Amino acid sequence: MTAVSRVPAHLCEAFPPARACLADALAQGGDQRITLDPVTARNSYGCIAEPDPDLVRLGSSTASTIGSAGFAAAEELLERLGLDTRGGFRRGIAAAAAARIRRGILDLAGVERNSGVEAILAASGTDAHLIFTQMTLHRPGAPWLVLMPEPAESGSGVPGALAGRHFADHAAMGNDVTKGALVSPCAPIETRRYALREPDGSARNLAEIDAEITAAIVEAVAAGRRVLLVAIDVSKTGIVAPSPGCVLAVRAAHGDAVEVLVDACQFRLSPERLNRYLNSGCALAITGSKFMGGPIFSGALLLPSTVGTRLRALPMPPALAGYSAQCDWDEAWRAAETLSAPANTGLLLRWEAALAEMRPYGKIDEQATRAIAMSFGQAVLAAMESNPAIEPVLDHVDPRALGDGFGEDLRTIFPFYLVRRTGTGQRRATMEQARQVYRQMPVPAGTSRHLRRRFELGQPVAMAHGEGALRLSLSAPLIAEAHRRGEKWLRELATDAFAKAAEISSML
CATH class of the missing domain: 3.90.1150 (Aspartate Aminotransferase, domain 1)
Structure with a gap:
């Protein structure tokens, strides 16, 4: 199975013929949120799949319509991929593009070349949460407690992904799935949410959140559980919680009993803070569609060398075949060879666009x-x-x-x-x-x-x-x-x- 299907007739009418294939390709390799409406040619966020120069893009905390620089870069990659209307493409070119994109992401994050940090591509930030959770839950050992921020400040599909459940009716690689059903037999024994805001809507005191998280982890570890802590840096409205100091402290205090995934999907943290998380053994989920200004549905996981080594030794969870492709992973991940799709070309095109949008800023x-x-x-x-x-x-x-x-x-x-x-x-x-x-x-x-x-x-x-x-x-x-x-x-x-x-x- 490939990540791009035949060009729908409605797109041929909504866009000039020369751009029809790219508009279609940019909208593939995700769930129904990225699907273009047959009448308006817009996705669920109201974005079209080509530049709109007169639109003032102040919505990057949710989504951005693709810019001219990003569209041109994606168009160039599309040509090199040799993508046809039946979904065929040059696999060697796709693999090379994926490797270059992964390295580009790490360079943007200020990650040193010899650090051992790896980037894994994912169709969206929610997909990144699901992939990391599935890899983590498949580690043999004690049951897992997942601590997560309230979904209003992260994403509506994130609780399902962290609970080991399908968060939509359509998976990234084209599979139809049942929303809410278990992705695999491996699921956390409990998921628990922590609030970022008070009942009146004001932000909670950060010290109180830190104390709540610390106490919950101490209690869980004492009870023989392992903990996956999902921290957020930053949330939809700009909140950081728990504090970076708290995150690093609980990670250091409990070793392998605590795994940390930092939801940095907004990509609005400094390179210094990002690398402090990585150097302390925390994984991060990021996207190219928020601060970077790229088109929606371009996610990635950043894994420190300790986490990568631990997870790479495990077999690939079979359910991830619906959410990931072979070249989303570095070639060192031999288990990724069991994935059925060689590439998610729509994802590669979107990341190519996001990196192009970041170049002038850099x-x-x-x-x-x-x-x-x-x-x-x-x-x-x-x-x-x-x-x-x-x-x-x-x-x-x-x-x-x-x-x-x-x-x-x-x-x-x-x-x-x-x-x-x-x-x-x-x-x-x-x-x-x-x-x-x-x-x-x-x-x-x-x-x-x-x-x-x-x-x-x-x-x-x-x-x-x-x-x-x-x-x-x-x-x-x-x-x-x-x-x-x-x-x-x-x-x-x-x-x-x-x-x-x-x-x-x-x-x-």
Whole structure:
């Protein structure tokens, strides 16, 4: 089985013939979230499979429409792969591209060449969670307890993946599966969630989360269990929990009884912090579709040498044949040869696009990057404060707790409530009302500048009391564009985005 099928007729009508095959290929090798609607040619996130130059991409905390640089890079790889409409491709080229992409990911993460850290490709961040969990649960020994963050701040499919269950009705390699059914007989004895927010929607005290996690692990290990701790750095709304210090402490204190997977799918942590996790024996799940600004469904696992050595000695869980392909893995993983698909070509194309989107950003020095991020953050907060229909979700980020100075001044996700007037005063927009605004933001809504502009925002996150918080996010492509055009341009975009969101909300 290959990861790309025949080009659907509706795509041939929605896109120019020369691009039809690439548009189709970019939408293959994932679950139904990436499938293009036959009428609108958009996926479930509202993104099309080709560049949309007039769209302002401020939604990288959820998904980004593919940019021109990414599309061109994917188009070039598609040609080299020799992909045909029956799904045939040059396997040697695919394997070489996968190896180059894996190395490119490690270079982006600042991983030293001789560190022994490995990258494994995955169709999405959720797929990365499932693959790592299945590999871990198949280790012989004591039963596993999985500690995970609340799904509202990670992903709706993550709890199922961590519980060893199919999280959708369609697996990445084209298999039809039963959502909620066990992936394999190996499942954790218990999964337990820890909250990131209080019942009123405010962020929990980080020290309290650290204490809760530490106590749960001590209790589980004392009871003869092993623990898979899933930490998050950062969440959908920018929260880091438990603290990096806590994560490294429990990993060091309990050895092989505690395995750690850091959900870094937003890819919004410093290289220093990322490598501190790896050097302490923690695995990380990342994606190329959030801060990197690549198209959705490009995930990867980063495994430190100790974890890779431990897992590589095990046979490949048979159920992973539906979620992974041979060249997603380094050739040292002999067990990957048992996977039926040689390559997920759609995944390779999406990662090729993501790496291309990151290249201009990588050429900007750190001082300039920090200056742009700080200026943007100040402009966003000022724009929110000056608009009575916007209420920021202010969660303090203490750089001392993160250990690298990446705190308030380098925040790149800005969640906010829409405040609506009612007969008795004001109230925050509900989740459904926030969804309606989210869907209308990419559509021209009037003649004024802010209403003419088309915006891509982050999907609303469920908060307390049925309220929904939209998100405005900074990405690598936006930073690169601001470096070229000036910070004033970026500040203007933020002001206009809030103005349009507030006006749409007032008309609902």
